[in-house]
Amino acid sequence: MVDVAGSRVLMVEGDAALAVAKALASNTRQMMLGLLTHQVLNVSELASAMNLPHSTVSFNINQLQAVGLVSVEVEPGTRGQQKLCSKRYDEVRLRLPGAAVESNANVMSVSMPIGSYRHVEAKPTCGLVSETKIIGMLDEPRSFFEPEHVYAQLLWFGGVGYVEYAFPNNLPYGALPTHLELSVEICSEAPQFNEDWPSDITLWINDVEVGTWTCPGDYGGSPSLLMPSWWQVDRTTHGLLKQWSVGPRGAMIDGVELSAVQIEQLALTQTNHIKVRLGVKDDARHRGGLNLFGRKFGNYPQDMVMRVGFDFPRGGGAGSA
DSSP, X not given: OBOTTSOBEEEEEGGGHHHHHHHHSOXXXXXXXXXXXXXXXXXXXXXXXXXXOHHHHHHHHHHHHHTTSEEEEEEEETTXXXXXXXXXXXXXXXXXXXXXXXXXXXXXXXXXXXXXXXXEEOOSSEEEEOSSSBOSOTTOGGGGGXXXXXXXXXXXXXXXXXXXXXXXXXXXXXXXXXXXXXXXEEEOOOSSOBSSOOEEEEEEETTEEEEEEEEOOBEESSOOTTOOTTSOTTSEEEOEEEEEEEETTEEEETTEEEESOOGGGGOGGGOSEEEEEEEEOTTOSSOOOEEEEOTTSSSOOOOEEEEEEEEOOTTOOTTOO
């Protein structure tokens, strides 16, 4: 989000704030954020400015990128490829455990387990796992229809495809939606993992294409905060926490403009459920699949969370005749 002063603000809530707090609990990483405040630097430039080994800087940049505090873009350099690092936010605001999640009473909030999808179209590499085991067989699309799929804590597919959910529509009768937010931990899907594996991930709501975000890669190689002990670190272990939002002035992702789609176009008052689809289109430039993480996998203890703010026309209300 962007506040009234124009600062870019990252909002993290309750237990989900743990990963961000851990990433910031490092003098090295805080110094990096300071250096990136007014400039974009590559890893070699950061290493030189901080008088640190290249490997140390790369490790710490990966930690900041994993929680969404920096962006990393790969571009050609004088000696092969270079990773350009930029700071994404000016402030981080934490909502502590035990506090009210919503400050506005006129908010409908729904937490959807990632395994509770309604439709799916998946191709290898693909699969899904619960907290304790692999569900069905790996790289077998038919496994997505096993009865146990509702217990999935991680699901993935490579290339193109989609997964679709039906969120209950609990908006009060007569209410007018003012904004919608969707939060989920997500990343690309490469064989094993590959942090340089872009994927154009598109969000649709009620069949309206909200917009496409290019995920930089598929993240693994080190344990995540919530990774089950039996899972291997040479596979995907975590993603990025992303927040799509749609309001009266258009759609955004993490406070950055995404498209001109407005809340009215989603026709939220005309259906008894809200259809949410995440996928990679057949004609996408980067067809790198996706991984979705549940509350017991990755770095963020949350399922897919939707919040819809609403208001009543003047003179109306939940109890109006």
